[in-house]
Amino acid sequence: MFDVIIAGCGPTGAMLAAELRLHDVRVLVLEKETEPASFVRIVGLHMRSLELMAMRGLLDRILPHGRQRPAGGFFAAIPKPVPKGLDSAYAYLLGIPQPIIERLLEEHAIELGAQVRRGCAVAGFEQDDEGVTVELADGQQLRSRYLVGCDGARSTVRKLLGVGFPGEPSRTDTLMGEMKVGVPQEEIAAKVTEISKTHQRFWLRPFGEGIYSVVVPAAAVSDRAVPPTLEDFKQQLRTIAGTDFGVHSARWLSRFGDATRLAERYRVGRVLLAGDAAHIHPPIGGQGLNLGVQDAFNLGWKLAGQIRGWAPETLLDTYQAERHPVAEDVLDNTRAQTELLSTEPGPQAVRRLLTELMDFDEVNRHLIEKITAIGIRYDFGEGPDLLGRRLRDIDVKQGHLYGLLHRGRGLLLDRTERLTAGSWSDRVDYLADPTAALDVPCVLLRPDGHVAWIGDDQQDLDDHLARWFGKPAD
Ligand SMILES: Cc1cc2nc3c(=O)[nH]c(=O)nc-3n(C[C@H](O)[C@H](O)[C@H](O)COP(=O)(O)OP(=O)(O)OC[C@H]3O[C@@H](n4cnc5c(N)ncnc54)[C@H](O)[C@@H]3O)c2cc1C
Numbered sequence: 001m002f003d004v005i006i007a008g009c010g011p012t013g014a015m016l017a018a019e020l021r022l023h024d025v026r027v028l029v030l031e032k033e034t035e036p037a038s039f040v041r042i043v044g045l046h047m048r049s050l051e052l053m054a055m056r057g058l059l060d061r062i063l064p065h066g067r068q069r070p071a072g073g074f075f076a077a078i079p080k081p082v083p084k085g086l087d088s089a090y091a092y093l094l095g096i097p098q099p100i101i102e103r104l105l106e107e108h109a110i111e112l113g114a115q116v117r118r119g120c121a122v123a124g125f126e127q128d129d130e131g132v133t134v135e136l137a138d139g140q141q142l143r144s145r146y147l148v149g150c151d152g153a154r155s156t157v158r159k160l161l162g163v164g165f166p167g168e169p170s171r172t173d174t175l176m177g178e179m180k181v182g183v184p185q186e187e188i189a190a191k192v193t194e195i196s197k198t199h200q201r202f203w204l205r206p207f208g209e210g211i212y213s214v215v216v217p218a219a220a221v222s223d224r225a226v227p228p229t230l231e232d233f234k235q236q237l238r239t240i241a242g243t244d245f246g247v248h249s250a251r252w253l254s255r256f257g258d259a260t261r262l263a264e265r266y267r268v269g270r271v272l273l274a275g276d277a278a279h280i281h282p283p284i285g286g287q288g289l290n291l292g293v294q295d296a297f298n299l300g301w302k303l304a305g306q307i308r309g310w311a312p313e314t315l316l317d318t319y320q321a322e323r324h325p326v327a328e329d330v331l332d333n334t335r336a337q338t339e340l341l342s343t344e345p346g347p348q349a350v351r352r353l354l355t356e357l358m359d360f361d362e363v364n365r366h367l368i369e370k371i372t373a374i375g376i377r378y379d380f381g382e383g384p385d386l387l388g389r390r391l392r393d394i395d396v397k398q399g400h401l402y403g404l405l406h407r408g409r410g411l412l413l414d415r416t417e418r419l420t421a422g423s424w425s426d427r428v429d430y431l432a433d434p435t436a437a438l439d440v441p442c443v444l445l446r447p448d449g450h451v452a453w454i455g456d457d458q459q460d461l462d463d464h465l466a467r468w469f470g471k472p473a474d
Helices: 009-021 046-056 059-065 098-111 156-161 183-198 228-240 287-308 317-341 345-357 361-372 458-469
Strands: 002-007 026-031 042-045 065-069 092-097 115-118 121-127 133-136 140-149 174-182 202-209 211-217 248-256 260-263 271-273 410-414 428-432 441-445 452-454
Touching: 002 009, 002 133, 009 026, 009 115, 009 287, 042 046, 042 098, 042 287, 042 428, 046 059, 046 287, 059 092, 059 098, 065 228, 092 098, 098 115, 098 287, 121 140, 121 156, 121 441, 140 156, 140 287, 156 271, 174 228, 183 202, 183 228, 211 287, 228 248, 287 317, 287 452, 317 345, 410 458, 441 458, 452 458
Parallel strands: 002 026, 002 140, 026 115, 140 271, 410 428
Antiparallel strands: 042 092, 065 092, 121 133, 133 140, 174 211, 174 248, 202 211, 410 441, 441 452
16 A cells, blocks of 8 residues: 555656655655666756745755756747746756756656556546556556656546546647757857747757757658658758758657646546646747646645645645746746747738847747746735745855755744744744845745745744645644
């Protein structure tokens, strides 16, 4: 008997397993593939994900494997500088191969005590009042109290759960790959600048070590079911650019569509969905992995509280209440970005207008905060603007704020030195007189770093501790 079985050991499943282990939850991750992924797709970790990694002491492990790039110019690939005054101690994009981030997250989960079984595909399940019986493809049955489907876009768990996945099917396919080129960088840059004026779904971007990320429309490449070849890329490059830039030595080639769908529900009884299993959208802006890891971060401590028995009755449902609107917003911004990549005159005109508007720093910053997820504000009811937002990493007398969140517990930052989280001290840490950088008397942080309460009154604080962390300990 496990507390939680997670289907899928992608970035979402691995992150969730680690978060649950911080609270001693017995976790089993079932992964259908026998080996980790072999493709070398570079993904971008955005500011909020970098913050999460810092909060769990993972960032130092991850940084040496990635390349830091400026935190600007993501929205619809409109080239704009980094907006001024980004409110994060980690104001950059980290380009990192997806298999490396997956491996590091899986190792982290295992170090914390999660079990990962590879070559085990979830094929069925049945839930009752006490738990879930999970059936594997080989007929074996396992039992847990909860099941979470982190099994990607074609999620078996979502389908078996019968949860609707409304949205739009793919309309436009794109080829994307990483390969070497046979001509000098300057020659490519000049040509790409010229072509980019009229073709938005086209780029050759250097990733270092002679590797280029190449994107071209799949228009003339026919069969969707057949994986693309280097020759397909060459043909498309020649059609658009008049040259194939001598591309060779592909290390990864793919074709993806722009299907956009969102699960109607994230929870049915004891079964939940997270990551691509719950939402899919075009990769523009590089948000999918980030969104999934952030789902896991939101869900982990809540599900742990449910299992440990301290969660208030409504806590687990705040997962959907908070994360569904965030995914809706990501789907919308990818829809908007996709339109802006169209070569039709209307969308091109809108793109020119938006390009002008983004010269206003506030517009540029708003879009970057949206894509990097540092602009998220959960609806915790009325209150100051900071309520429901995440607190940036700030210097505190004991070091860095995020350094105090490694254990995934709540944290009370008390400048008044009069308040206490006493009866909740098994779930919430306390820090007196933390820093002058905080311009409010006292802040209660949830384990995911979001501000759950601001004030200076003990009774009001106790009410909010109970709202998020349940009944006080005896
Ligand atoms: C071209 C491209 C570029 C991208 N670039 C970016 C980027 O820059 N930034 C970004 O944030 N995102 C990017 N993404 C999106 C990102 O790759 C996904 O959003 C991310 O992988 C989702 O993680 P996940 O763990 O939810 O799902 P997945 O990564 O799909 O993992 C699901 C796991 O579940 C396993 N599984 C499936 N079925 C079962 C089953 N029945 N039982 C057990 N295991 C099962 C699978 O084998 C897999 O390991 C990109 C996507 C594409 C296509």
